[in-house]
Amino acid sequence: MDGTVLIADDDRTIRTVLTQALTRAGCRVHATGSLAQLSRWVEEGRGDLVITDVMMPDGxxxxxxxxxxxxxxxxxxxxxxxxxxxxxxxxxxxAAAFEYLPKPFDLPDLMSSAGQALSRRVRKAEPAPAVAPSLTPVPENAADPTLPLIGHAPAMQNLFRMVARVLNADLPVMIAGEAGVGKTVVARSFHDLSDRRDAGFVVLTSADLSEEAIHRAGERAQGGTLLVEDPAGFDSAAQARLIGMIETWEAGPSRHQMPRLVSTTGPEPQTDVASGRLRADLYYRLAGVTISVPPLRARVDDIPPLARHLLARAAAQGLPQRALSQGAVALIRAHPFPGNVRELENLMRRLALTAAGTEISESEVRGALLESGLQPQAPPLSVAAANARPASVTVGAAPQGPAPAMAEPANMRLAQSVEMHLQRYFDLHGDHLPPPGLYDRILREIEKPLLELALDATGGNQLRCADLLGINRNTLRKKLTDLNIEVTRRRKLM
Incomplete structure (x- = not known):
């Protein structure tokens, strides 16, 4: 890699890590914590690539x-x-950024993007405005569709990027996903964050099947967005009327006022086409581009911050302000949430109303799930819970009472010790299998004590700890947050 890289970030650690990595790769690096300094370097003609944070002290x-x-x-x-x-x-x-990466990012990903950007620098682009003249840029405080559209998980970041790329494209969009994942919220964002946001947003459902209702919805949505919810649920006559209306728009004199078509569907719309529930000619008119919204089980790392976000939103709507205890977070994270975001939101609102104190306990989460007719999943094996005995295991339907101690020979290898604990975990379930997701739960429980011991061994120095573990510094920060590892004076997050 060759070239000069300008870095602007108010986090000294990130500047240091990026400077070292890019220098080792063969680049020359100038780093600053100020956008004003970055601007001066750019005006002086320095740099072949800029890497910048968003929120900086001076802009x-x-x-x-x-x-x-x-x-x-x-x-x-x-x-x-x-x-x-x-x-x-x-x-x-x-703004025509070359790439957008959420923090904490993986250093190899950033280095790959930097390499691609530097390799293209020889191609002189024609001057162009950052935003096409026909578009209205999205302000920083743009209409917030009370978004549960937050998350660092790769599946969500891929969704964000896809939405950003086609937000103002003249293409119909089909949003696929399971019930409760937030398809309607994503659809609404296509309107609220686009250059159509000042025009009408109209929803067409299976209740609106008459020819008059369909055409009335189309007229109200002109210049704006028409959301067709679950078109496979429309009867064949209604699907035919909808096709006819779209054909009229496409061939008519007011085509420029045709609304943006956005539709929501189940996770496999092509199966609906194959089964005959959804007409193929309607599918191809609605699915100019298909965006899949991942279920919560595909982004478990996002569940704790999303739960906190939903609690904060409930408080803003007048419900009591609540926080989640460490045990509550572990139990929520372990739950499969078949109802996805909708189920999580209902659970958070219920707990905001019923919790006894300002902090929601693990037992209150368990009780709320049971009262809703849901079986709580076993929280992670409590191998690393605060001061817990190694033999202590928390299981959703495990027998009550203290677990018998298990003696471990002094010369027992790690693999044998782990096998002993796992065998006991299986034994506690008798003739039944443990809840699904065992592989991830065990890895998380091994990961936490490993991180805690590594932090202790390095005196809380996270750079040394990341080097000891052989992982990226920002990856370590994310793991400390996700695993709720207590921050002490010897373990300060930088």
């Missing part, structure tokens, strides 16, 4: 991109941000 990195492109249209910009929301991804895309 917003995304807001600076148009000025960079005006002064140096061939200078690529990579945006990194801890604001892992769909709005940040859209604003970075609209």
């Amino acid at each position: 917003n990195g995304i807001d600076m991109i148009p000025a960079i492109r005006s002064a140096r249209p061939d200078l690529p910009v990579i945006v990194i941000s801890a604001q892992n929301t769909i709005v940040t991804a859209i604003r970075a895309t609209e």
Whole structure:
């Protein structure tokens, strides 16, 4: 890798890590914690690549991109941000950033993007505005569809990027996913965050099957967005009427006022086509691009922050302010949430109303799940719970009473010790299998004590700890947060 990289980030640790990595890769690096200094370097003609944070003490990195492109249209910009929301991804895309990476990022991913950007720097791009003249840029405080569209999980970041790329494209969008994942919220974001947001947003459901209702919805949505919810649930006559209306729009004189078509469907819309529930000609008119919304079980790392977000939103709507205890977080994370985000939101609102104190306990979460007719899953094996005995295992339907101690020979190998604990865990379930997800639960429980011991061994120095473990510094920070490892004076997050 060859070239000069300009880094702007107010986190000294990130500047240090990136400077070292890029220097080892053969680059020259200038790093600063100020956008003003970055601007001076750009104006002086320095740099072949910019890597900038969004929220800086003296401004917003995304807001600076148009000025960079005006002064140096061939200078690529990579945006990194801890604001892992769909709005940040859209604003970075609209500003023509070369790449957007959420924090904490994996260093190899950033290095790969930097290498691609530097390899293209020889291609001189024509000057172009950061936002197409016909589009209205999304403001930082753009309509918040009370988004549970937050998350660092790769599946969600891929969704954010796809939404950002096609937000203002003249293409119909089909949003696929299980019930409760937030398909309607994603659909609403296509309207609220697009250049159509000042026009109408109209929802067409299976209750609106008459020809008059369909055409009335189409007229109200002109210039805006028409959301067709579950078109496979429409009868064949209604599907035919909808096709006819779309054909009229496409061939008519007011085609420029045709609404953006957005539809929601189940996780496998092509199965609906194959079964005859959804007409193929309607499917192809609605599925210009298909976006899949992942279920919660595909992004378990996002469940704790999403739960906290939903509690905060409930408090903003007048419910009591609540926090989640460590045990409550573990139990929520272990639950499969077949109802996805909708189920999680209902659970958080219920707990906000019924919790005895300001902090929601594990037992209150368990009770709320049982009262809802749901069987709580076993929280992670409590091998690393605070001061817990190694033999202590928490199981949803395990017998009550203290577990008998298990003597471990002094010369027992780690693999034998782990096998003994796992065998006891299986034995506690008798003739039944443990709840699904055992592999991830065990890895998480091994990971936590490993991180705690490594932190103790390095005196809380996270750079040394990351080096000892052989992982990226930002990956370590994310794991400390996700595993709720207590921060002490010897373990300060940098």
